[in-house]
Amino acid sequence: MFRLAVRxxxxxxxxxxxxxxxxxxxxxxxxxxxxxxEEVTSRAFEALKTVAALQxxxxxxxxxxxxxxxxxxxxxxxxxxxxxxxxxLEIPDKISDEIKTVGEAVDYIYEEERKL
Amino acid sequence: xxxSRQVLSLYKQLLEKAYKFDxxxxxxxxxxxxxxxxxxxxxxxxxxxxxxLYNSGIDSLAQLQRQTSIxxxxxxxxxxxxxxxxxxx
Numbered sequence: 001m002f003r004l005a006v007r008x009x010x011x012x013x014x015x016x017x018x019x020x021x022x023x024x025x026x027x028x029x030x031x032x033x034x035x036x037x038e039e040v041t042s043r044a045f046e047a048l049k050t051v052a053a054l055q056x057x058x059x060x061x062x063x064x065x066x067x068x069x070x071x072x073x074x075x076x077x078x079x080x081x082x083x084x085x086x087x088x089l090e091i092p093d094k095i096s097d098e099i100k101t102v103g104e105a106v107d108y109i110y111e112e113e114r115k116l
Numbered sequence: 117x118x119x120s121r122q123v124l125s126l127y128k129q130l131l132e133k134a135y136k137f138d139x140x141x142x143x144x145x146x147x148x149x150x151x152x153x154x155x156x157x158x159x160x161x162x163x164x165x166x167x168x169l170y171n172s173g174i175d176s177l178a179q180l181q182r183q184t185s186i187x188x189x190x191x192x193x194x195x196x197x198x199x200x201x202x203x204x205x
Contacts, residue, residue: 080128
């Protein structure tokens with residue numbers, strides 16, 4: 001008889017949380033918050049500063065790699081590879097040919113990061 | 117005949133490979149070496165010379181491929197000069 005009482009108590013205990021769970025509003029947990037454009041920009045700037053030939057003081061989003069930052073074609077490739085490594089992505093040759101300014105590179109990276 | 121486009125593409129491939137070294141010293145050496153070798157011959161105009169250097173670059177790329185693969189088989193302690201927050205390598 002005592003065992004029976006315990007069993008019925010257990011059943012009740014097991015049921016209670018199920019009912020509570022249905023009432024509770026669903027909560028979504030995100031592993032990583034989506035990346036912001038500011039974050040992409042600041043990380044891109046940090047990565048670009050590792051390129052020796054680049055003039056840090058002139059580093060802005062509007063800056064053209066070759067005209068404003070004093071880079072030649074080799075340095076530009078180097079800058080793009082530094083960005084690729086920082087964001088762990090690959091910029092296809094077709095697109096990297098068209099990237100002329102820091103802002104264009106940041107835009108492309110931001111779009112790619114959002115796809116993840 | 118190697119065009120400037122091909123040379124730039126080779127430069128990019130070499131650099132991407134160089135980043136794959138887990139060991140800081142190997143990685144930095146490879147990057148520096150690639151950078152300096154390309155800069156040294158930047159003004160070259162003789163097609164024959166360009167071709168022979170381009171071909172040796174292709175060989176170096178194959179060599180880097182082998183060496184980075186081997187490098188990744190071993191674990192390396194981070195050096196104090198390396199940033200810890202780096203998300204890969």
